[in-house]
Amino acid sequence: MIIEIGHFSAVIALVLAVFGIASSGLALRTHNADWVRAGRMALTLIFILLAVGMAALIYSFLARDFSVNYVATNSNSQLPLFYTIAAVWGGHEGSLLLWVFILSTFSTIAVWLHWRTQPAIMPYLIGMECLVILGFLLLILFLSSPFDRLIPAPPDGKDLNPLLQDPAMVMHPPMLYMGYVGFSIPFSFAMAALLSGRLGEEWIKVTQRWTIFAWVCLTTGILLGGYWAYYELGWGGYWGWDPVENASFMPWLVGTAFLHSVMVQEKRKMFKVWNLFLIIVTFSLSLIGTFLVRSGVLTSVHTFATDPERGLYILIFVTTIIGIAFGSLMLRANKLKSQIEMDSMVSRESVFLFNNLFFLVATATVFLGTLYPLMIETWQGAKVTVGPPYYNAVFMPIALGLLFLMGVGPYIPWRKASRASLQKNFLVPTGVGLVSTVVLFAIGIRSVFALTGAFVVGFSGAAIFIDFGKISSLYARRESINLLKGFLSAFTANQRRYSGLVTHVGVLVLVIGIIASTVYQTEKVVSMRVGDEFVIDDYRVKLKRIHDVKGKNWSAQEGVFEVYEGDTLLTKLRPQKRVYDASQTPTTESAIYAKNMGHIFLTMPDVSADGVAVARGVINPLILWVWGGGGIMGLGVLLNIFRPRKRDE
Template sequence: MITEIGHYALVLALILAVAQATLPLIGAQRGSRPWMALAQPTAIGQFGFLGLSFLALIHAYVVSDFSVAAVYENSHSAQPLIYRIAGAWGNHEGSLLLWVLILALFGALLALFGDNLPPRLRARALSVQAMISVGFLLFMLFTSNPFARLDPAPLEGRELNPLLQDPGLATHPPMLYIGYVGLSMAFSFAIAALIDGKVDAAWARWVRPWTLLAWTTLTAGIVLGSHWAYYELGWGGWWYWDPVENASFMPWLIATALLHSAIVVEKRDALKAWTILLAILGFAFSMLGTFLVRSGVITSVHAFAQDPARGLFILALLTVAIGGSFVLFAWRAPILKAGGMFAPISREGAMVINNLLLATATATVLLGTLYPLILSVSGGGTVSVGTPYYNATFVPLTLPLVALTAIGPFLGWKRGDLPAAMQRLTFAFIATFIAAVLTWWWRTDGPLLAVLGIAIGVWLLAGTLLEWAGRVKLFRTDLATSWSRAVNLPRAAYGMTLAHAGLAIAIIGMTGASAWKVEHIQVMHVGETVEVGDYAYRLDNVQTLPVENYLAERATFTVLQDGKTVTTLQPERRQYLVQPMPTTESAVHTTWKQDLYAVIGEPDGKGGWTVRFYHEPLVIWIWGGGFVMVFGGLISLSDRRYRVGAPSRALAAIRAARA
């Protein structure tokens, strides 16, 4: 009965989404306030029905109702409760319902807290948001019903993919979906602005919080997913340039560009058409990621579905939504006046270069992602595009981008003084030179580019700290004045500082983990010791342990340095009982300098086991830098100016118009 209620709730949500997509849009065109006002109750009602539907699906997983096809395919009564709950979105149908639920949540938030927006803009934005919901709800109900029944009902389920039975499933996908939906809000505001023919500072102020939320949650989702793959897959890597990894990374790059471009619109009334285009592209890349995951064109642990019919539906939806948006953009963009002028050397100019480099970097990732798929479909054979391609194309674009990120904040608006900015960065030059020399002296066994990577990370970190010190006049006035300026500094300024500093820290970690990684593979017997770098690993024992829904072979390694015990590592090799899939669970000892990483593999049949050891220098800096960036985004979101949502002059104009 509860399952049927969930199904009916989906149908009712679709009806409300159709009403929300049409009536307020017509009302905005006719200037009818009652019709525009319909956007609010329909958005809230749609979220209510989708929430009820999602709870019904969670209930089916918790009670192991195997008459529901999705539960049968992705759950088992012996699974721990956390994986039965998280398994609700660890598959195509459930994840699609979560995606639409978050979409409706954002619409409800805009309906409840968007009173400071012009009624026409809010009505049109909510209508565009509902059009996206209509497309996905139709897709769900006709091709991917999460409540489809099986008759007769099986006694047991087929179990969740063992690789997904990890706490990361509870956090990684929802974070990515919030990011994707945040970009859909920027897209909805952009389409509403194109229909209205007006983009100004107030519009930029309204769209920035949604973009910032998308960027923050996408950052968190990418970091969580990278860390999950690092310890779960057992190969000691933190990024593989997998097509679906790229599918989440490309919207992040565009969202980064959109954030900076919206600042120029808000501050200088410039780059209007470009900002609108970025908002459309950001959502287009989110839709592309949905297509890659659910179309069957790739084979990956990330892939939710392998049904070409579903892929064609999403492709049609992508064509209508994004193709129609580009047509509207081509028609309306010429009426968006350029606004304020600025010199090439200025803060605006730095952000333009920033945007161009980010867009070009996104294009290189897009080419590397789609080229093997296009070649395969066209009968050109199979080709793999891996790390060498991205090192040769993406990395050279990011080096000037990061260097410019440290310089840009020191340039003035409209017209900047580059020599003065470089003079203020003298300490950053000194710190960078010292870091490069020390790196070369400390680690002569790595590639020369590693020295450049560490140097560019230190350059950005030093430049970011200098910019903050300049804001508070540190060491240029008394401490009491500096403290007062620091306390009164806008939270958005702290957010920018933390985001740039986090990026610098992550770059240092990526460089260390890529350049000086040590890998050792061999067969070991109990009691043997192997030397890897400065450490000795002794295999003490291997035990077979029954655990809930799998059998584990757990090895115990004692790690020694100079004869002293450093730590004990206990990696596992798991054999799941329902799906006979062996998986590995690495054991990692983390310090600020490096990770000691151990994996146990297949037995050799002669009393030995294949083992792998990795030394991962500075890898913790990657995760640390990523979460510093996330914290910076959250600090920025707490800025009062984002809560207000519009400049005071714009609010005054709105109130005067209403009066």
């Protein structure tokens, strides 16, 4: 009975989505504010009804109601409570319900938050959000329902995918969805601006914090996914250019470009077409990512479904949204021409222009690498793969170019930069970058990627810290305080700018970790018995014993490995080879020891019947800088979101 209540709530929400679209149209046609209020109420009720639907599904999981097909497919009686709740979005149908619930939540908040300040565009905003909600509800109710009954009910369920029974994967999908769906708010405001003809800077100012919030959610989701892949999949890496990883990375790239590009429109009233184009592409790529993950066209540990009917529907839906968006942009193109022209190619405006171009080229590179194998298989029937060699050769130079622009953009003047200002702002950073490169070369590093990265990181890092030093000194002298208090005063006075620079520092830290852990990773795979040992870098690893262990819903063979540096015992690592009881699915559980900001990473992929274990050891130098850099980025974004609001925001 409970699941039927959830199903009925979703059906009523679909009807209200249609009503929300109709009321928005009537409001625009009749100029009657009552229709706008009716649309607002419809959107609010959709949120409430979908909350009931989510609650009903969660209750069914907690009650172990295996007469619900989705519950029986994605859980069983042995599944721990924590993962039972996570199983709600562990499959295709539940993840879509979570998606549309988050969408209704954000839409309702946006409408009520901006109701008084943006009355003119409210019908367009409500109509666009209801249209997207309607598209997902049609998919859920007719092709991907989590509310279907299974008759007769099985005595137990099949189990949640063991790879998803992990704390990082509990939070990874919701954070990604909050990022994807978060971009729907600036997208809807952009569409409202296009359709209403209100093409100034107001929509950008209104959605500034929404954009930052969506970006940090998507960034967090990507980092959590990378961390999960690192220790759960057992291969010692955190980014394998998997097609579904790429599906989340592409909207992140274009969303980052949009986040920077809007500053030019705010400051110089330029890039109006660029900004509308970028936010449309960002949200379109979020929808395309949904198509790739749920259509079955890609093969990955991340994909949910292989039903071609679902894929066809999602493709039609995505094409419709993209068609409406780009059609509106083309219709308004003549009214979007800026009256202000770029004064010089050596200016901050031009740096932002190149920034946009680099991000789009980077996105196109990833898009091509993701879909090329699919196109070849469709046209020629042959299976091909596009892996790290392609991305390292094509994407990495673009990424280094973006990092260089990150060091130039904040410090080059608007309109036109003189030779004197260029020397003043970039002579020392250039010197620091060259010195960094020379030092690495002198200590024996010959990787072009590492040497180029050293120059770019040194250049951009020096530019940021020189800026911090100058502004701290200025405020310290002005207020007769020390440098630290001077920095805090300067930060408070322009929190938006310096929060952004904190985020840039996080990017540089992350890049150092990526370069070190990618270029200088050491790996060794050996077969060994109890008492055997192997050497990897400066460490000696000895297998002491193998024994059986039991968890709540799994059993495993656990190896106990002693790790020595010289004759000093550093730690004991305990990797496992697990088998989950219900599904009999094997997994490899890694063991990790942190040292010198890096990791000693060990897995035991196989143990034979006669006691021979396959051990895989990986040394990942500075890998903690990857996660630390992500944390610094998040800190910068949070400082930006929660900065004091100014009058013009």
